[in-house]
Amino acid sequence: MTSQRLYYQNAYTTRFEATIVERVRDEDQTAVILDHTYFYPTSGGQPHDMGTLNNIAVHNVTIREKDAAVLHWLDTTDLWQNEVSGHVNWARRFDHMQQHTGQHILSQAFIQVAQAETVGFHLSDNTLTIDLHSSQLNPNQVEEAEYLANQIIWQNRPVHIRSVTMAQAKELPLRKLPPVRQGNLRLIEIDKFDLSACGGTHVRHSGEVGIIKIVKLERQNNQLRVEFACGQRALNDYRLKNSIVNQLSAELTTGADEIVTSVQRSKEENKENRRRLKKQQEQLLFFEAKTLIEQAKMVGKTAVVTRVFGEDEIDPGQMRVLGNHLTQNDHVVALLGLAANKSQLLFCRSNDAPGEMNQLIKPALQILGSAAGGGSAVMAQGGGPGTDQERVQQAIDKAERLLIGQIR
Numbered sequence: 444m445t446s447q448r449l450y451y452q453n454a455y456t457t458r459f460e461a462t463i464v465e466r467v468r469d470e471d472q473t474a475v476i477l478d479h480t481y482f483y484p485t486s487g488g489q490p491h492d493m494g495t496l497n498n499i500a501v502h503n504v505t506i507r508e509k510d511a512a513v514l515h516w517l518d519t520t521d522l523w524q525n526e527v528s529g530h531v532n533w534a535r536r537f538d539h540m541q542q543h544t545g546q547h548i549l550s551q552a553f554i555q556v557a558q559a560e561t562v563g564f565h566l567s568d569n570t571l572t573i574d575l576h577s578s579q580l581n582p583n584q585v586e587e588a589e590y591l592a593n594q595i596i597w598q599n600r601p602v603h604i605r606s607v608t609m610a611q612a613k614e615l616p617l618r619k620l621p622p623v624r625q626g627n628l629r630l631i632e633i634d635k636f637d638l639s640a641c642g643g644t645h646v647r648h649s650g651e652v653g654i655i656k657i658v659k660l661e662r663q664n665n666q667l668r669v670e671f672a673c674g675q676r677a678l679n680d681y682r683l684k685n686s687i688v689n690q691l692s693a694e695l696t697t698g699a700d701e702i703v704t705s706v707q708r709s710k711e712e713n714k715e716n717r718r719r720l721k722k723q724q725e726q727l728l729f730f731e732a733k734t735l736i737e738q739a740k741m742v743g744k745t746a747v748v749t750r751v752f753g754e755d756e757i758d759p760g761q762m763r764v765l766g767n768h769l770t771q772n773d774h775v776v777a778l779l780g781l782a783a784n785k786s787q788l789l790f791c792r793s794n795d796a797p798g799e800m801n802q803l804i805k806p807a808l809q810i811l812g813s814a815a816g817g818g819s820a821v822m823a824q825g826g827g828p829g830t831d832q833e834r835v836q837q838a839i840d841k842a843e844r845l846l847i848g849q850i851r
């Protein structure tokens with residue numbers, strides 16, 4: 444039993460009476476088919492309506508493949524009556540009407556401005572896109588198409604609905620002829636501007652679309668995906684962006700037109716500050732190396748430097764720089780440790796100093812509960828799980844005792 448689709452002729456009716464002609468069960472869901480309906484089912488790239496039947500929520504509307512009947516999916520099985528009052532959610536319906544009519548207008552505008560045909564259309568609760576069969580559009584053409592589309596809206600042209608046979612359709616300047624099918628074609632004409640075959644819901648006058656704003660372009664192979672917003676969605680988008688601009692403007696204490704320059708300047712300053720900071724940190728490490736050598740324990744003529752750092756004092760990269768500074772001096776052995784969320788040990792010596800660093804690292808790492816490390820006689824390093832400074836100090840002490848044994 445195929446239900447009559449009354450939204451084809453009138454997209455503005457939201458309340459109606461109808462009779463249930465069939466009930467369908469699919470697992471734990473129930474759907475009903477009505478003798479006629481104003482509910483739009485998901486099809487042609489446009490999402491379904493929502494609403495109620497006898498105050499029971501209709502959460503999905505689909506088309507049954509075998510006979511094109513409209514299935515109204517319900518949240519409950521408690522709809523016993525056959526006579527029902529239908530109520531289509533107008534806010535959602537009108538949103539789809541605005542977006543869909545806007546799409547017809549924008550698609551035609553891209554043809555007139557750049558001979559760019561629409562090959563794809565997608566409308567969901569939060570996005571609206573068309574795919575253009577052209578990747579060569581320049582920014583001026585995009586703006587021009589957007590402006591033309593808005594002019595058509597402001598001229599408040601009537602939107603006509605009519606029905607023709609396939610043979611008649613072939614004689615008409617249709618933007619796009621649908622694949623061959625039986626029965627009549629439903630044509631939507633934006634008066635003297637765009638004529639296309641479509642089964643969706645549209646406004647009666649182009650002015651109801653309100654405004655069209657292109658918000659993003661995305662190149663995909665030889666196609667251009669154009670994301671845009673019409674009517675209420677464009678207003679919501681403007682509200683969001685206006686609020687972001689006002690907040691940025693207040694944060695940066697600058698006018699809206701100065702925000703970009705201001706952010707670029709901040710980025711430059713930040714880069715310069717980092718560069719300076721890095722240079723000063725290196726100088727500090729140089730002086731730290733000098734101080735550590737002055738305070739080092741002398742074993743014969745070898746200066747043995749030991750030092751355990753906390754997390755806030757140094758990072759592993761800086762510890763390596765410190766090791767380099769230390770071992771550029773004669774007769775130095777450095778046993779360095781870092782207690783952080785990952786503990787680190789770095790043992791190194793000058794070329795003329797005694798000691799086998801790779802023999803010291805393993806027993807020291809064992810104290811940290813790790814075996815992940817190694818190196819050469821001159822330099823060895825390794826890491827373990829996070830631990831406190833006391834434990835790292837024990838590892839360094841162990842290495843120092845072994846080193847003194849090696850030297851003597």
Ligand SMILES: [Zn+2]
Binds near residue numbers: 642643645
């Ligand atoms: Zn349409």
